[in-house]
Amino acid sequence: MSVLKPFVALMLGLVWPGISAQASGPSQPARLVQCADCHSPDSPRLSADYPLLAGQPKTFLENQMIMIREGLREIPMKRGIFDNVSDQEIISIAQHFSKQTIGASRTPKDIALYARGEKVAKELLCGTCHLPNYAGRDQMPRLAGQHESYLLNTMRKFRNNQAIGRDTIMAASLYGVHEDDLRAMAHYFSQLDR
Amino acid sequence: MKNHRSHPLRIAAVVGLAAILPSLASAQSANPAPPPPPAWKQGMPAAMSDSKLAPLAGKMTITPAAEIPLQNVKLPPGFKVEIWATGIPGGRAMARGDDGKVYVGTRAIGRVYEITDNGRERTARVVVDKLVQPAGVAFRNGSLYVMAINKVLRFDGIEKNPNAAPVDLTDNFKLPPEQHHNWKYIAFGPDGKLYVPFGAPCNICELPTPEYAQIRRYNPDGSGMEVLATGIRNSVGFDWHPVTKELWFTNHGRDWWGDDKPHDTLHRLHKTGLSFGFPHCHEGTLPDDAVTKPNACAGVEKPVALMGPHSAVMGVTFYTGNMFPAEYKNVAFVARKGSWNRNTKIGFDIVTVRADADGRNARVTPFMTGFLNSSDQTFWGRPAYMLQMPDGAMLVSDEQLGAIYRISYSR
Numbered sequence: 101m102s103v104l105k106p107f108v109a110l111m112l113g114l115v116w117p118g119i120s121a122q123a124s125g126p127s128q129p130a131r132l133v134q135c136a137d138c139h140s141p142d143s144p145r146l147s148a149d150y151p152l153l154a155g156q157p158k159t160f161l162e163n164q165m166i167m168i169r170e171g172l173r174e175i176p177m178k179r180g181i182f183d184n185v186s187d188q189e190i191i192s193i194a195q196h197f198s199k200q201t202i203g204a205s206r207t208p209k210d211i212a213l214y215a216r217g218e219k220v221a222k223e224l225l226c227g228t229c230h231l232p233n234y235a236g237r238d239q240m241p242r243l244a245g246q247h248e249s250y251l252l253n254t255m256r257k258f259r260n261n262q263a264i265g266r267d268t269i270m271a272a273s274l275y276g277v278h279e280d281d282l283r284a285m286a287h288y289f290s291q292l293d294r
Numbered sequence: 295m296k297n298h299r300s301h302p303l304r305i306a307a308v309v310g311l312a313a314i315l316p317s318l319a320s321a322q323s324a325n326p327a328p329p330p331p332p333a334w335k336q337g338m339p340a341a342m343s344d345s346k347l348a349p350l351a352g353k354m355t356i357t358p359a360a361e362i363p364l365q366n367v368k369l370p371p372g373f374k375v376e377i378w379a380t381g382i383p384g385g386r387a388m389a390r391g392d393d394g395k396v397y398v399g400t401r402a403i404g405r406v407y408e409i410t411d412n413g414r415e416r417t418a419r420v421v422v423d424k425l426v427q428p429a430g431v432a433f434r435n436g437s438l439y440v441m442a443i444n445k446v447l448r449f450d451g452i453e454k455n456p457n458a459a460p461v462d463l464t465d466n467f468k469l470p471p472e473q474h475h476n477w478k479y480i481a482f483g484p485d486g487k488l489y490v491p492f493g494a495p496c497n498i499c500e501l502p503t504p505e506y507a508q509i510r511r512y513n514p515d516g517s518g519m520e521v522l523a524t525g526i527r528n529s530v531g532f533d534w535h536p537v538t539k540e541l542w543f544t545n546h547g548r549d550w551w552g553d554d555k556p557h558d559t560l561h562r563l564h565k566t567g568l569s570f571g572f573p574h575c576h577e578g579t580l581p582d583d584a585v586t587k588p589n590a591c592a593g594v595e596k597p598v599a600l601m602g603p604h605s606a607v608m609g610v611t612f613y614t615g616n617m618f619p620a621e622y623k624n625v626a627f628v629a630r631k632g633s634w635n636r637n638t639k640i641g642f643d644i645v646t647v648r649a650d651a652d653g654r655n656a657r658v659t660p661f662m663t664g665f666l667n668s669s670d671q672t673f674w675g676r677p678a679y680m681l682q683m684p685d686g687a688m689l690v691s692d693e694q695l696g697a698i699y700r701i702s703y704s705r
Contacts, residue, residue: 159351163402166354166383171424172404187355187383225338229348239351268473269349 131189132196141202148253149177152246154200160241161194173265202245209291217288220281224273234289244292252286337498337584338550350634350676354403356381357695363674364699367664372619373703375662378689379416382407383696387479387609388681388689389431389438393453396681397421397438398691398698399431401477406431406440408452409698416698421449422460429530430478432488434514439488441478444469446516466516470495470505475528479609484539487511487518491543493528498548498573498585507572509543509563523563525570525594531609531679536624538651540564542598544607544628547576549635556580558607559597560628562653568595598649599656605641606631609679609691617686618703622646628658631676631693632666642666642673644680644690662690662701 138145139153146152153161167173169182169190182190221227221234229240236242243251257263259274259282274282338345359380367375384400385407391397398407398418405423409416422428422440430441438449440460446467447460467490470476475493483489494507501507508524509532522541532543541563547556556576571578571594573585578596601607608629613622625648630641642665649656665675676694683689687702 159353163351163354166403170404172402191355225343228343228346231346238348240348 131185132193135193135197139197146247146250148249150247151250151254152202153197154202155235155245156198156242157236157238157240158191158194158198159238160236161197162190163239165190165193167265205245205291207248207290210287213284213287214291216281217284217286220277221285221288224277226273226285234292243289246290248286248290251289252282255282255286337548342550347635347637350632352384352402353694353696354383356383357697359697362692362695362697366674367662367699369662369701372705373701375690375699375701377697378700379409379418379698381696382409382418382698384693385691385696385698386678386693387429387431388679388691388698389433389481390681390683391433391438391453392436395453396689396698397431397433399429399440401427401429404428404442406438408456419456421452421456422447426473427477430480430490432480432482434482434486434488439480439514441467441480441490443473443476443478448514463516467512468505468516468519470503472502472506475506477530479530479532481532482514483511483541484534485511486514488514489522489532489541491526491529491532493526493530494572497550498582500573500585509541520566522566523568523570525572525575526561527572531607531629533610533612533626535562535651536612536614538564542610542612542626542653544601544610545570545597546606547604548573548582549604551576552603553636553638554603557597557600557603558605558630560599560601560607560610560626560647560656561595562598564652569593570595598653599647599658601628601645601658602630602633602640604633604635606633607641608677611680611682611688613682613688615682615686615688618688627661627680627688629677629679629690631678632673639666639668639671639673642676644677665692 135153137143138150141152141154164173165182168175168178169185227234230236230243234243255274258266258270259277261271263271357380359377362377362380364375364377369375382398384403384405385398386401387399389397394411396409398409400406404425404427406421406428407418408421409418425442426444428440428442432439436451438452440447446463448463449458449460452458470492472495474495478490480488480490489509489511491509492506494501507526509522509526509529510519511522512519526545527548528546529543532541534541543561543563545559545561547558559577561570571591574582574587574590575594576582577600578594579591581590608631611627613625613627625646627644627646629644632642633640643660644662646659646661647656662677665677666673675692677690678693679691681689687700690699690701692699
């Protein structure tokens with residue numbers, strides 16, 4: 101039963117903390133290549149469902165991977181992908197992506213949309229947590245330079261209370277925000293310098 | 295082990311927001327009403343809008359013993375600390391079973407752990423997972439009680455039968471729909487009843503319905519519900535005075551009111567029906583300036599002790615053992631997990647509160663420190679709860695590093 105495997109891994113980690121869990125599946129470098137296929141700046145898969153991982157705060161990445169592994173954050177296409185991946189591996193995957201830089205935006209800037217997004221983000225006090233440059237920190241993600249359609253899709257899910265397993269603070273923060281404002285913020289954040 | 299994949303998060307999230315927030319006009323309107331402030335930012339005045347204070351990140355990954363800088367911990371002379379268990383990310387409240395197993399609740403990671411001591415070392419397993427913040431654990435008559443935000447489970451005979459399937463008691467307990475401040479600390483009192491707090495679903499607000507900001511007690515099966523006290527913003531720790539058997543509980547004060555007010559507080563419940571002031575009155579004497587009413591503090595119970603502004607008071611444990619020096623007998627130990635809503639951090643320690651049995655003349659004294667480096671404002675651990683062991687030693691849970699430390703004393 102696959103249900104048992106994560107707990108075996110957990111117990112091995114507990115009794116002998118120096119030993120990482122029995123990793124079945126690709127080795128560490130191979131696993132990172134797997135992630136990059138869809139999540140790197142050059143990937144054609146970047147979309148409403150596939151975010152850029154580069155430059156995300158380490159704790160944010162760790163937490164999301166743990167939440168996905170534990171089945172607390174349900175992403176159908178990610179189901180099972182972190183089975184048997186130890187905490188130690190998750191920490192080093194997070195480390196890897198948090199150190200990467202993204203590079204300049206590839207989509208043209210819409211001046212009016214950008215200005216509106218900047219204004220709305222300030223009014224909603226997004227910078228309190230995500231910092232005034234929206235680089236994020238600790239458990240709060242980087243918004244600056246994220247893929248535009250991913251930002252819009254995610255903010256919509258939070259606003260509509262469909263972001264299952266994600267922080268309830270974000271659902272409350274975006275409650276009732278107008279669709280045009282979400283679109284403007286998504287464009288604004290995606291255009292920001294990395 | 296039973297798989298509890300019943301999407302509790304979906305239910306909690308949908309019901310939660312629907313309950314607290316008024317239904318807004320369609321988001322498609324040209325000039326929609328401004329959305330209500332999110333729960334944790336309510337009451338944030340315009341003057342603080344540049345603030346970058348935000349809740350501190352927890353750690354959801356295992357921390358090996360070698361990475362725990364226990365040498366930084368300071369205790370009074372004669373006391374020593376050692377690592378008792380590691381590898382339990384998010385571990386906070388503890389409850390000890392009849393056979394000596396220690397059960398540990400968590401919040402975000404959704405697990406309850408069971409720790410077994412074979413005399414040489416401690417090993418842990420996950421009893422149940424995928425729950426919505428199962429912070430509340432209590433043990434009685436061979437059964438483990440687990441309370442998540444939206445679920446109450448009882449595992450009978452679990453120490454001898456690790457595969458015990460839980461009995462679902464949720465419907466009996468009439469849990470409110472809102473999530474915020476409704477992760478639990480629970481405990482059985484000397485009267486055999488289960489004591490359960492219900493926090494306010496906001497930072498500072500008029501309560502949407504009367505079922506929040508209170509402490510209740512129930513029979514173990516959820517029947518016989520009684521509201522014992524009201525006006526309590528968020529209590530996540532309590533114990534009973536060894537002599538008077540009265541309930542003493544901690545409370546988290548509101549945020550976004552400046553670095554120095556209001557204090558978190560320690561209270562004593564000397565009879566049922568008392569009011570502790572939230573939302574209109576803080577610390578028993580300070581009227582709120584946003585949520586007001588005439589004579590806001592009239593009839594409000596004053597705290598036993600002020601526990602530091604925004605310090606995040608958690609577990610209370612009265613020491614009744616014989617290992618520590620006599621001066622610690624019947625003294626309350628209180629864990630302060632540490633502040634986020636303050637520009638200079640405080641807490642990240644355990645203090646003692648020495649007071650008369652009726653709560654007067656309280657003195658708060660640091661006991662276990664060293665988790666916070668004041669000069670650079672970094673911290674490595676966040677003590678959350680204590681558990682007195684049969685030999686008189688005291689366990690301390692560190693929610694940040696997912697570890698439990700053991701404090702002992704010898705002359």
